Amino acid sequence: MNANNSSRREFLSRLGIGALSIGAIAAVQACGKSEGGAAPKCDDMTGVDDAAKATRASLKYVDKSADPAKTCSKCLQYSAPEGGAACGGCKLFKGPVSADGNCQGFAPKPA
Ligand code: SF4
Structure with a gap:
């Protein structure tokens, strides 16, 4: 394993955590609020x-x-x-x- 593989794996890991965080924030913001006519x-x-x-x-x-x-x-x-x-x-x-x-x-x- 070289430094590039390690760096790429770390980047992809952080990207996944960031996507989960954004999804969680969106879910909390939508909770209990009017959306799409509801x-x-x-x-x-x-x-x-x-x-x-x-x-x-x-x-x-x-x-x-x-x-x-x-x-x-x-x-x-x-x-x-x-x-x-x-x-x-x-x-x-x-x-x-x-x-x-x-x-x-x-x-x-x-x-
Ligand atoms: S429509 Fe009725 S419930 Fe809504 S703010 Fe007016 S008086 Fe209050």
């Missing part, structure tokens, strides 16, 4: 009280709006996610909501 699941009700759950249900909240013109991100009541979170909030009830979501409380943001 809305993130915003259904973690940890710490959300029954009254807020009832309001959410009575307004028929869904993670994916049937009307692209009426999504939470276009609603006056929407609060954008913070700190890299996948889900935002709604001023009408506690709990996570999707930017792609909708409910009967939709009110369009002023143009």
